[in-house]
Amino acid sequence: MPKVLIPTPLRQFTEKRGAVDVSGATVGEALNALTRQYPDLRKQIFTDEGKVRSFVNVYLNDEDVRYLGKDATAAGAADTISLVPSIAGGSGATALAGESALTKDEILRYSRHLILPEVGVEGQQKLKEAKVLLIGAGGLGAPLGLYLSAAGVGRLGLVDFDVVDFTNLQRQVIHSTADVGRKKIDSAADRMTAINPNVTVVKHETALTSENALDILRNYDIVVDGTDNFPTRYLVNDACVLLGKPNVYGSIFRFEGQSTVFSYPGGPCYRCLYPEPPPPGLVPSCAEGGVLGILPGTIGLIQATETVKLILGIGEPLVGRLLLYDALGMRFREVKLRWNPECPICGDHPTITKLIDYHQFCGVPNPRQAAPDRETNVNPGEIEVTEVKRKLDRGDDFLLIDVREPHEYKIASIPGARLIPLGEFSKHVGEFDPQADIVIHCKSGMRSAKACGILRSAGFASVRNMKGGILAWSAQVDPTVPKY
Amino acid sequence: MIRIEPQPWAAMVAHARQAYPYECCGAMLGSVDHGRKLVRQALPLENAFKGVQATRYQLRPEDLLAADSAARRRGMDLIGIYHSHPDCDAYFSETDLKNSCPWYSFVVLSIQNGEFHHANSWLPDFEQTGAAKEELTY
Numbered sequence: 001m002p003k004v005l006i007p008t009p010l011r012q013f014t015e016k017r018g019a020v021d022v023s024g025a026t027v028g029e030a031l032n033a034l035t036r037q038y039p040d041l042r043k044q045i046f047t048d049e050g051k052v053r054s055f056v057n058v059y060l061n062d063e064d065v066r067y068l069g070k071d072a073t074a075a076g077a078a079d080t081i082s083l084v085p086s087i088a089g090g091s092g093a094t095a096l097a098g099e100s101a102l103t104k105d106e107i108l109r110y111s112r113h114l115i116l117p118e119v120g121v122e123g124q125q126k127l128k129e130a131k132v133l134l135i136g137a138g139g140l141g142a143p144l145g146l147y148l149s150a151a152g153v154g155r156l157g158l159v160d161f162d163v164v165d166f167t168n169l170q171r172q173v174i175h176s177t178a179d180v181g182r183k184k185i186d187s188a189a190d191r192m193t194a195i196n197p198n199v200t201v202v203k204h205e206t207a208l209t210s211e212n213a214l215d216i217l218r219n220y221d222i223v224v225d226g227t228d229n230f231p232t233r234y235l236v237n238d239a240c241v242l243l244g245k246p247n248v249y250g251s252i253f254r255f256e257g258q259s260t261v262f263s264y265p266g267g268p269c270y271r272c273l274y275p276e277p278p279p280p281g282l283v284p285s286c287a288e289g290g291v292l293g294i295l296p297g298t299i300g301l302i303q304a305t306e307t308v309k310l311i312l313g314i315g316e317p318l319v320g321r322l323l324l325y326d327a328l329g330m331r332f333r334e335v336k337l338r339w340n341p342e343c344p345i346c347g348d349h350p351t352i353t354k355l356i357d358y359h360q361f362c363g364v365p366n367p368r369q370a371a372p373d374r375e376t377n378v379n380p381g382e383i384e385v386t387e388v389k390r391k392l393d394r395g396d397d398f399l400l401i402d403v404r405e406p407h408e409y410k411i412a413s414i415p416g417a418r419l420i421p422l423g424e425f426s427k428h429v430g431e432f433d434p435q436a437d438i439v440i441h442c443k444s445g446m447r448s449a450k451a452c453g454i455l456r457s458a459g460f461a462s463v464r465n466m467k468g469g470i471l472a473w474s475a476q477v478d479p480t481v482p483k484y
Numbered sequence: 485m486i487r488i489e490p491q492p493w494a495a496m497v498a499h500a501r502q503a504y505p506y507e508c509c510g511a512m513l514g515s516v517d518h519g520r521k522l523v524r525q526a527l528p529l530e531n532a533f534k535g536v537q538a539t540r541y542q543l544r545p546e547d548l549l550a551a552d553s554a555a556r557r558r559g560m561d562l563i564g565i566y567h568s569h570p571d572c573d574a575y576f577s578e579t580d581l582k583n584s585c586p587w588y589s590f591v592v593l594s595i596q597n598g599e600f601h602h603a604n605s606w607l608p609d610f611e612q613t614g615a616a617k618e619e620l621t622y
Contacts, residue, residue: 018556055612090569090577
C-alpha cells in the first residue's frame with residue numbers, strides 16, 4: 001500500500017489528512033484508488049477526460065514518474081507518491097494568448113520549426129513575442145538580420161547610422177550592390193521584411209551613446225552585439241549588465257572570430273574577461289587588418305543560434321564559455337570564462353553604477369566630435385595629398401615612402417613612392433638623410449603617423465604624414481587609383 | 485485573505501531586491517485557518533528558467549517538493565509561491581496564469597529601479613483563464 005502525500009490546499013477534500021495510504025500496485029492504480037475514496041479530489045488532479053492535469057507532476061519518492069514508467073510505475077508499501085505542481089511565470093509576454101497565436105500563414109511558414117518538439121507552437125509563439133536588438137547592421141548584423149527575421153523573431157531593432165559602401169558588399173550580405181549609398185538601416189530593414197513580412201523591424205538611426213543606450217536597450221529582451229569598436233562594445237556590455245539583458249557577443253578579425261553570451265544570470269560580462277581596453281591602435285579594425293568575407297557569416301550565425309536558444313529556453317547557452325573559431329585551421333576551440341566577483345560592474349561591489357564616457361575610457365577620440373577637425377585642419381607634420389601631387393609635378397627633391405604591405409601596394413600605389421612596410425621600417429632608418437624632405441603615406445594615415453614618429457624621434461628634420469593616405473589620393477588627386 | 489509576517493516579508497523583499505534586474509521566486513510556508521492564510525516563513529528558491537530571467541521565472545518541481553517536505557518537517561504547510569516583476573507592476577501576467585496552479589496563493593512583488601514598490605496576491609482559477617486578487621497584508 002503506497003502512501004500519497006496530499007498538498008495542503010487539497011486536504012479539504014481528504015478529511016484534512018496530509019497523507020493517505022491507498023491500495024494499488026502502480027502509481028496509476030494508487031491515484032485512481034485515492035480519487036475513488038475522495039471523489040471531490042478527482043477534479044483537482046484529473047481532467048474530464050481522465051488525464052492528469054497539465055500543471056500536476058506526479059512524483060514517486062523523489063523521481064518524476066514521467067521518467068520512470070509513468071502510470072504503470074510500480075509502487076509498493078515503502079513508496080511515497082507526491083503531487084507537485086509545475087509553476088513558472090514572469091512579467092514578460094503580457095500579450096493575450098490571442099495576439100501571439102499563429103495565423104494559418106505563419107503555421108505554414110514555420111512548419112519546419114513547429115514539427116520540432118523542442119520548438120513547437122509554444123516555441124514559435126515565444127519567438128513571435130521576442131524583442132531582440134541588433135547593434136550594427138554590418139558584417140555580423142547581416143546574417144543576424146536575415147536569419148532572425150526568417151525565424152520569426154517578432155520585433156527586431158536595428159541600431160546603425162552608416163551608409164552602404166562598396167567595400168561592405170564582400171561580407172555584409174544583407175545589402176546588395178543597388179543599395180550602395182543608402183542608409184544601412186533602410187537597406188537591411190527592407191531585406192528583412194521582404195524575407196518575412198510578419199516581423200516588425202524598428203529602426204534606431206543613431207550612434208549608440210551613453211545618453212541613449214539605456215532608453216533604447218530597455219525595450220528589448222536580448223541584445224546582440226555586432227559592433228566593431230571598443231567604446232561601443234564596453235557601452236553595450238555595461239548597459240546590458242545594468243538592465244539585466246543578455247548580451248550575445250561576437251567579434252571577428254582577419255580569419256578568426258569569437259562568440260559568447262555575456263550578462264546572463266550567474267555568468268561573466270565582457271569586463272570580467274577584459275577589465276581594461278587594449279591600448280589604442282594595438283588591435284586593428286577590419287578596415288585596417290582585413291577580414292575574410294565569410295567569417296562574419298559564421299560568427300553572426302553562432303550569435304543568431306544563441307539568441308534563438310535563449311528565446312526558446314532550450315539547450316545549453318554559450319555562457320561562461322568563449323568559443324574561438326579559426327577559419328584557416330577550420331577549428332573551434334572553447335575556453336572557460338568565469339564571473340569575476342571583483343568585476344567593477346557585475347561583481348559583488350560594483351564601482352560602475354551608471355554609463356560613463358567610453359571614448360575617454362578606451363583612449364580614442366570620439367569620431368562624432370573629432371570628425372570636423374580632421375576635415376578642416378592640417379596639423380603641423382601633415383601634408384595634403386594635393387600638395388604632394390604639386391611637389392611631384394614640380395619635380396621637388398623629396399622622398400615619398402609608402403609603409404603599407406606589398407599586397408596592398410599591388411592593389412594601388414602612387415608612382416615614385418618607395419615601399420617599406422611599417423614592420424621593417426626601423427631597419428631602414430639609417431638609409432635616409434636626416435636633413436631630407438620626407439613624406440610618408442599608408443592607406444588612411446594611421447601607420448604612416450607611426451613611421452613619422454619613428455623618424456622624428458631619430459632626429460629627422462622634415463618629416464610629414466600624407467593626410468588621409470592613398471584613399472585621399474584616390475578621392476582628390478587620381479580617381480583611377482582604386483579604393484580598397 | 486493572506487497575511488505575511490514581518491520576518492518572511494523582509495526576506496522576500498530582500499530576495500527580490502538582490503535578484504533585480506532578474507526575477508526571483510520562492511515558496512511561502514505557514515498555516516491556513518478557515519481560509520485565512522498566514523505566512524510564517526519564506527523559502528527562496530532558484531529561478532530555473534533557461535533564458536531571459538529579467539522577464540521570466542521557473543520553479544523546479546523537485547525544489548517545490550523539497551519545500552513541501554521542509555514545511556511538513558517544521559509543522560507548517562506550503563501555502564503559496566512568490567516571485568518578482570522587475571521594473572513593472574505586480575499584475576498577474578498571461579505567462580503567470582498559463583503556468584500557475586489553483587492550489588496556491590501567488591504573491592507578486594513589483595521591484596522598480598531596484599527598490600520594492602508594491603505587491604499583490606493572486607488566486608488563479610482551475611482552467612488557467614483568470615486570477616482573482618486576494619487581500620494581502622504584510
